[in-house]
Amino acid sequence: MDSKKSIFTTGEFADLCGVKKQTLFHYDEIGLLKPEYRSENGYRSYSVHQVEIFIVIDMLKEIGMSLTEIKNFLQFKSLKSSIELLTEKEKIVKMKIKKMQHTQKLIQNKKKQIKEALQLNFDRFTIEEMDTEWYVLSENILNLPDKDATKVSMLFLKYMKQEGLFIDNAGALIRQEQVEAGDYLNYSNLYFRTHQLDLAEKISKKSGKYAVGYHKGSYLTIHETYEKIKDYLTKEGYRVCGHSFEEFLYVMEGASLSVEDNYVTKIMIKVEEN
Amino acid sequence: MDSKKSIFTTGEFADLCGVKKQTLFHYDEIGLLKPEYRSENGYRSYSVHQVEIFIVIDMLKEIGMSLTEIKNFLQFKSLKSSIELLTEKEKIVKMKIKKMQHTQKLIQNKKKQIKEALQLNFDRFTIEEMDTEWYVLSENILNLPDKDATKVSMLFLKYMKQEGLFIDNAGALIRQEQVEAGDYLNYSNLYFRTHQLDLAEKISKKSGKYAVGYHKGSYLTIHETYEKIKDYLTKEGYRVCGHSFEEFLYVMEGASLSVEDNYVTKIMIKVEEN
């Protein structure tokens, strides 16, 4: 006569919700989700309907609200403002979906990159015939003071990030004169490889023979690799005839425990035979 | 001659990455992302390429990896296992996108619900003519011992949750006999409203006149509201002629600070005129 159907213990309810009992204790403690009642033995009892509350809590948590915020929201002090909040959250969810889709692309790209890396020999220099490629270029920063150059670069990178174009590798362009002068850290532009040709205004290209080498380790020691490539070129009867393009890989099978030792920069310098 | 372009200070780099300086200090400390180098004055210097690393870190964080896991991953101890990990993470991202899309629906539903609630008077009982509705029903738990009933309910709810059908409200069906006997907590089935008619095997319906009332507050005091509805029916010249359907999560503008006091259970009992 006083049967109570669909009443769950803490363990059952936790299982149902896909969390640990601890979490429910916590929610009880902070008053976010208290059990319907306690039995005489002190055991918590949750009802079916509370599963629904939990689902809402879980959802709000998922979209980045803190438990305190959620508690306030569930107070429903004003239904109108609740609707407003939900409308706002709807936008956030849309953005998150977009971000996740971007992440998907990023992962695919990284996988491709690693697969390529598996085929590569980072210790050898080569001369390669390369096709034209299209880049989105930053403004020229060569003749700017370092401070200003940094600002321009920042704006460029922020823009690219914001537009979701930060999927492929970023690169740096070093002009022939700087390469020849050994002024390797004096970039003239940053760039991104792109397949979107509608970004036409800021595009540059290259095609022909390139010396390809890989620099392992810090940015600061890249001159060493450049010098080695130059030696290699002399030996092979080539000389620099254009700009250098640096792209960043950082996927070397890591013997080293130090993260940054695994950084690899791909260097491509336009060359021709003597 | 020794110009260094695109080198960022901690503040700049933080801005670029969309985080606080503190976060970068933290990553430096735990060895996850150390600056390329330190100037003589002790200032951290980050390179463009490190933005790329940060983006990967951020992405991996987004999909639920801990900083320690990320650090290990970036060690690239084995490129093959790195690819495997990424492939696994790809699946997770897919799932997350699905979940987010589900969340979108949920939010829309809650908004609709709140909008409806704004029109309602929770203090009045009414007799309403209602159309046929289709429900996904759980197994009958009426004649099961409470323990077993709970288990069956759990399986039902878990199934619904897993299938992503936990968008609309859950409800409980109390049979006429239990309603008449005052055994209001002795559900015979749980149900979900549904628009998917392909779930045909587990469907139930109803159509006709219903007494509609709202119970505010705890599950345990629902009998009070039932008794009031019964009084109301007698006064109006109606009597119970079918089952009662309870649905949850109609929200009330919260006068109370206690979360659970603001929840409302909608009670619909099939009735006919005397």
Add this chain to the structure above:
DNA sequence: TCTTGTGTATATGGTAACCATATACCTTAT
């Protein structure tokens, strides 16, 4: 040149949302 505002570095303590563990009690199944 001095100053003043802004930037950086380190150190320390604090926070949210749990998780792990220990201890004690309760319940059910054999």
Add this chain to the structure above:
DNA sequence: ATAAGGTATATGGTTACCATATACACAAGA
């Protein structure tokens, strides 16, 4: 009747930061 397993509370620990305080560095103007 006893063991296995579930529940309750208490306490300390964890992760990924954030806030604040203090000290030093740098750039720009009076």
